[in-house]
Amino acid sequence: MALKLYLDRMSQPSRAILTFCKVNGIEFEEVKIELAKLQNYSPEYAEVNPMKQVPAIVHGEFKLFESHAILIYLASAFSGVADHWYPADLQKRAKIHSVLDWHHSNLRRGSATYIFNTTIALAFGQPLNLEAAAEGEKILIASLAKIESFWLQDDGPFLLGNSQPSIADLSMACEVMQLEVVDTKDRDRILGPRKRILKWVEDTKNATAPYFEEIHSIIYPAKEKLQKLKTMAAKKEPQSTGEPA
Amino acid sequence: MALKLYLDRMSQPSRAILTFCKVNGIEFEEVKIELAKLQNYSPEYAEVNPMKQVPAIVHGEFKLFESHAILIYLASAFSGVADHWYPADLQKRAKIHSVLDWHHSNLRRGSATYIFNTTIALAFGQPLNLEAAAEGEKILIASLAKIESFWLQDDGPFLLGNSQPSIADLSMACEVMQLEVVDTKDRDRILGPRKRILKWVEDTKNATAPYFEEIHSIIYPAKEKLQKLKTMAAKKEPQSTGEPA
Numbered sequence: 001m002a003l004k005l006y007l008d009r010m011s012q013p014s015r016a017i018l019t020f021c022k023v024n025g026i027e028f029e030e031v032k033i034e035l036a037k038l039q040n041y042s043p044e045y046a047e048v049n050p051m052k053q054v055p056a057i058v059h060g061e062f063k064l065f066e067s068h069a070i071l072i073y074l075a076s077a078f079s080g081v082a083d084h085w086y087p088a089d090l091q092k093r094a095k096i097h098s099v100l101d102w103h104h105s106n107l108r109r110g111s112a113t114y115i116f117n118t119t120i121a122l123a124f125g126q127p128l129n130l131e132a133a134a135e136g137e138k139i140l141i142a143s144l145a146k147i148e149s150f151w152l153q154d155d156g157p158f159l160l161g162n163s164q165p166s167i168a169d170l171s172m173a174c175e176v177m178q179l180e181v182v183d184t185k186d187r188d189r190i191l192g193p194r195k196r197i198l199k200w201v202e203d204t205k206n207a208t209a210p211y212f213e214e215i216h217s218i219i220y221p222a223k224e225k226l227q228k229l230k231t232m233a234a235k236k237e238p239q240s241t242g243e244p245a
Numbered sequence: 246m247a248l249k250l251y252l253d254r255m256s257q258p259s260r261a262i263l264t265f266c267k268v269n270g271i272e273f274e275e276v277k278i279e280l281a282k283l284q285n286y287s288p289e290y291a292e293v294n295p296m297k298q299v300p301a302i303v304h305g306e307f308k309l310f311e312s313h314a315i316l317i318y319l320a321s322a323f324s325g326v327a328d329h330w331y332p333a334d335l336q337k338r339a340k341i342h343s344v345l346d347w348h349h350s351n352l353r354r355g356s357a358t359y360i361f362n363t364t365i366a367l368a369f370g371q372p373l374n375l376e377a378a379a380e381g382e383k384i385l386i387a388s389l390a391k392i393e394s395f396w397l398q399d400d401g402p403f404l405l406g407n408s409q410p411s412i413a414d415l416s417m418a419c420e421v422m423q424l425e426v427v428d429t430k431d432r433d434r435i436l437g438p439r440k441r442i443l444k445w446v447e448d449t450k451n452a453t454a455p456y457f458e459e460i461h462s463i464i465y466p467a468k469e470k471l472q473k474l475k476t477m478a479a480k481k482e483p484q485s486t487g488e489p490a
Binding site: 150 | 296307310311314335338339340342346349391395
């Protein structure tokens, strides 16, 4: 049964799914949906995902969106996926669900809000919003602290103290990697002190070599372009603070 | 193996778990953690849930938080839970995960932000924040529209067109019910036009009778108290608009 992945490699959950498929030898066709070109708003794509977001998959006749639901489905539907990605044991599996659920309202929310409003908005022709960015940064910083103090444990290098990565490691490590697109000084200020997180991302990269690194290579040229847009925007007009004009 | 549920019935995900256990005849001990009394910040509760939120469960030695993870765990760990709550079929299950994931960043985010900043903040001695409430309302309204146009389908009364409710119906219907605590005119403005949603909540209530209704009875006296606090706050000082003083 053919599997199509509808992705934008600039989207962190898209990268998680792509990495997962490559590491697990799952065959697929990659269909590029470029968010910055608004390709997710085409009528054809609305047939795949009516929410008009990436990632989404079509497996035979079956359509699915939401990256965590997709990761769980792929780990369950394809034979040959090692148990550590999404354990059959009920309690181990429940802990993975707990991390994935927590991610939505914490790391994901903080990181996506911060990165969009400091940087990525420009790729969509929108102004930066420093007030919204500050709100996002607060949630991001608190989330990174919780990852270090709670989700990463001493028993093993991966989330929940596991000795091998799960789909939760992929989802959250791809989110942390998105911080590579912001100003280097901001990235260093936020991630620099987080030695445990940097080690965990490195461990995730190594456990999924060479795919994680290959798939993330898109970020660095994108960062250059975004930084140029930023320089141009700074010359043109003062940044929005979220106040009405 | 003893099951303890750590809940505040004023929390919508707590009510979803409580309803689920009662409907499915799962035996448990209810441990009340009153958020308005900050009982979730006690050192004892930090041992149960280091994130200091409700709901959480302890099943024998096993601790778990995040309400969706808990619902999935309970549906999987206890025999006698009918398949429609959390289907064994991979694709049906994947669709339930998709709704549950979508909920976090849409209905839940919009509803919780709107309700907290228009009403519930007062129970925590915090000022209302009309700017944050307006942001929440936008997400809430868009989410309700998507539930009507996409998640509720013609095939059956429940989410995804199902003929019987799943854990996703419970989670999202309990969220919609939380709107009963806001001003009646606001509740009517937001929910009044949503006939399909009102019918679905009613169907969920009927499918889980008498528990859903019994468990939600806490909301109406709480609304009266909150409205009194609101009247007092309005007399005392102007509401915050989120601007620095």
